[in-house]
Amino acid sequence: MLTAEYLKQIVEYDPxxxxxxxxxxxxxxxxxxxxxxxxxxxxxxLAHRLAVLFMTGQWPRFGVSHRNDDRADNRWSNLRSASPVQTARNRRASNKLGIKGVRMTPRGAFRASIYVNKRHLNLGTFTTAEAASEAYANAAVKYFGEFARAA
Structure with a gap:
């Protein structure tokens, strides 16, 4: 297994x-x-995992997430430790609307919901996609903190 000492002998990292x-x-x-x-x-x-090894002397315990979501940006200030659940919270929207946590009801309204602790929480039904998106964004910050992603 690659060690921090060996890594530092063969490459240099600029944080x-x-x-x-x-x-x-x-x-x-x-x-x-x-x-x-x-x-x-x-x-x-993966370079972001090598950056953690280089800077801390240990392999990351879980995953490593890029704060700005740019996978190629391995500045030390842009990297953070992330569990699989935290990584999932930071995913982009994957629905037809392209708005995370929002779906259109059969009657044309917009329903916002969020998945927290293995449960779907209904955040309400709204007349506009923007209002539903705002409800999701507020809930994401409340429940997910720095790993919240509204879009």
Missing amino acids: ETGLFTRDGEIAGCLNADGYWRICIDGVDH
Whole structure:
């Protein structure tokens, strides 16, 4: 298993830019999902996980999330530890409206709901998508804190 000591011998990490370099050149490349990956001894590693190892000396216990949702932005200030549940809370909308937590009722109104502690909570029915979206956004901040995503 890759250790922090070995990692620091073969690459450098700039926490201000989030870039890893090897022999003065930027290390790694973007993968199809938009994450930086770096090959070390024939094994591909995600750069955001390597940044945690480099900075803390330990592999991340759970996942690593990008605060600004830019998968290629590995600045130390943009990275945070995230459990699988926290990562799920930070997902984008995946419905037809493109508005997280909002769906259209058969009568043309907009219903807002949020999933908290394995339960769907109804936030109300609204005449506009914007009002329903605002209700979801407020609830997301209340229940999810820094991992809230309204869109």
